[in-house]
Amino acid sequence: MTSGMPDFSLDRLSNAVAGSIVYPPGSKFGPRIQQDIQLVMLYAGEMTVTVSGRPLHVTPGHVILLKPGLEESFVFSKREDSWHRWIAVHYEGLSERDVEALNRLPECLPLSEEMNLLVDLMLRLTRQGAPTDADVRSLGLAALHLYPRESEKAMLQREKHPAVYAALAYIHENYAEEMSLAALANATGASPEHLVRLFKKHERTSPIHYLWQYRVNRAVELLTHTGLTVSEIAARCGFKTSHHLARLVKETTGRTATDIRRDSWSGFRGSPQT
Structure with missing residues (x-):
C-alpha cells in the first residue's frame, strides 16, 4: 500500500x-x-x-x-x-x-x-x-x-530542473495557442538549446515533440468524449487545420479521427450532476 x-x-x-x-x-x-x-x-x-x-x-x-x-x-x-x-x-x-x-x-x-x-x-x-x-x-x-x-x-517531477517543470506547466495550460521553441524557452527562463538538452535528459523527447504529443492526446480525448467537430477540436488543441489534426492523430495512434469517434463516442452529455 x-x-x-x-x-x-x-x-x-x-x-x-x-x-x-x-x-x-x-x-x-x-x-x-x-x-x-x-x-x-x-x-x-x-x-x-x-x-x-x-x-x-x-x-x-x-x-x-x-x-x-x-x-x-x-x-x-x-x-x-x-x-x-x-x-x-x-x-x-x-x-x-x-x-x-x-x-x-x-x-x-x-x-x-x-x-x-x-x-x-x-x-x-x-x-x-x-x-x-x-x-x-x-x-x-x-x-x-x-x-x-x-x-x-x-513530487518527483518537482525534483527535475525548474525549467522543465515550468515548460510542462506552460504547455499544459497554453497548448491551444501557437507556440514556438523560442517562446516556450522564454517562458521558462532558459535558452532554447538548454531547454532541449533538459527535455532530452528528463523527458527523453524534445519540447516541441512533447507539445504535439500532448495536443494529439487532448484531441483524441475530445474526439472520444464530445460532439465537437474535427475543425472545432483542431482549433481548441492548437492544430493549424482539421487536416493537420487528422494526419497527426493517424500517425500517432494508427487510427483515423473518424475511426476513433465511431468506436468510442457514446453521447457524452450525461445526466445533470457532478
Missing part, C-alpha cells in the same frame, strides 16, 4: 460510479454536501470549486480530490463549455485515521493517462450494459489508489 493512503479494501467499498458531463457557459452547480470520495477530471473550459468556503480554481488537464462531509459548489467558465468526468467511490463509516490520510493528499494534480484509462473503462463497462458490481467497484478502488501514487509522481 502506498504510504499516506487509507488501507481501503474492496469489501469496505459499497459503491463506485463514473460519469461525464458538459456544462454550458455560465453554469453553476450546488451547493451540496459531498457523500463520496470523488475524483473530478477537467478536460475543457474551467471551474472554480468552493469547498467549505475555500475556492479552488481548476484548469483543463487536472484532477481534484473531493472528500465526504464537506459542502461544495461549482462555478464553470463564462466563455465556453466546461467538460469534466468523475469517479465517485463510497465507503461507509470512514475512520478518523482514514480522514486524516485523505487530508494529507493534495487537492489537485495533473491528470495522468492512467487515470484517464480507468475512467474510460468504468464508463465503457456501464455503456455495454449489466457490468458486474465487483468489476466497477474494483476500477473505482484502483483509481482511489492511483491518486496518491500520482501525488508522489508529481
Whole structure:
C-alpha cells in the first residue's frame, strides 16, 4: 500500500460510479454536501470549486480530490463549455485515521493517462450494459489508489530542473495557442538549446515533440468524449487545420479521427450532476 493512503479494501467499498458531463457557459452547480470520495477530471473550459468556503480554481488537464462531509459548489467558465468526468467511490463509516490520510493528499494534480484509462473503462463497462458490481467497484478502488501514487509522481517531477517543470506547466495550460521553441524557452527562463538538452535528459523527447504529443492526446480525448467537430477540436488543441489534426492523430495512434469517434463516442452529455 502506498504510504499516506487509507488501507481501503474492496469489501469496505459499497459503491463506485463514473460519469461525464458538459456544462454550458455560465453554469453553476450546488451547493451540496459531498457523500463520496470523488475524483473530478477537467478536460475543457474551467471551474472554480468552493469547498467549505475555500475556492479552488481548476484548469483543463487536472484532477481534484473531493472528500465526504464537506459542502461544495461549482462555478464553470463564462466563455465556453466546461467538460469534466468523475469517479465517485463510497465507503461507509470512514475512520478518523482514514480522514486524516485523505487530508494529507493534495487537492489537485495533473491528470495522468492512467487515470484517464480507468475512467474510460468504468464508463465503457456501464455503456455495454449489466457490468458486474465487483468489476466497477474494483476500477473505482484502483483509481482511489492511483491518486496518491500520482501525488508522489508529481513530487518527483518537482525534483527535475525548474525549467522543465515550468515548460510542462506552460504547455499544459497554453497548448491551444501557437507556440514556438523560442517562446516556450522564454517562458521558462532558459535558452532554447538548454531547454532541449533538459527535455532530452528528463523527458527523453524534445519540447516541441512533447507539445504535439500532448495536443494529439487532448484531441483524441475530445474526439472520444464530445460532439465537437474535427475543425472545432483542431482549433481548441492548437492544430493549424482539421487536416493537420487528422494526419497527426493517424500517425500517432494508427487510427483515423473518424475511426476513433465511431468506436468510442457514446453521447457524452450525461445526466445533470457532478
